[in-house]
Amino acid sequence: MPETITKATLKQYRHSTAVTELHEFPDRGHSLTIDSGWQAVAATCVDWLEKQHLAATIRR
Numbered sequence: 315m316p317e318t319i320t321k322a323t324l325k326q327y328r329h330s331t332a333v334t335e336l337h338e339f340p341d342r343g344h345s346l347t348i349d350s351g352w353q354a355v356a357a358t359c360v361d362w363l364e365k366q367h368l369a370a371t372i373r374r
Contacts, residue, residue: 315344333366 320336327334337358339346346355363369 335362337362 324334324336339351339355339358342351342355343349346352360369
């Protein structure tokens with residue numbers, strides 16, 4: 315995804331009660347979860363879930 319589209323989408327949530335956060339993975343393509351290095355993406359997701367107190371049942 316182009317960065318401008320991602321940031322525009324994030325901006326649409328600015329007045330929402332939804333918890334949103336943008337984390338960028340430099341030098342990565344669109345297929346973050348299936349390309350090499352997917353473990354770092356997964357770890358970032360789990361860390362975010364833990365920060366939101368939503369990861370009680372997730373195991374590493």
